[in-house]
């Protein structure tokens with residue numbers, strides 16, 4: 001069964017809460033910092049085989065983390081991610097800059 005983005009984001013958010021990476025109390029979170037940390041891990045990746053997930057590089061793994069942190073954050077604030085991504089892609093299609 002293919003999951004939609006909102007379902008994936010809900011799972012990612014639930015996992016982040018379980019692991020203590022996201023608190024259900026908003027004042028305890030710093031989503032900006034968490035996203036920047038994951039972006040930094042992308043820049044620190046060396047393109048070698050991931051030691052955590054088979055068939056992927058550490059670079060791919062860290063980019064996945066960026067996506068998952070972004071999706072968890074959007075889920076946390078109740079965003080409809082499927083609609084959001086469609087709306088943003090539709091907008092980008094008509095941009096020329």
Ligand SMILES: [Mg+2]
Pocket residue numbers: 038041061062065
């Ligand atoms: Mg990471």
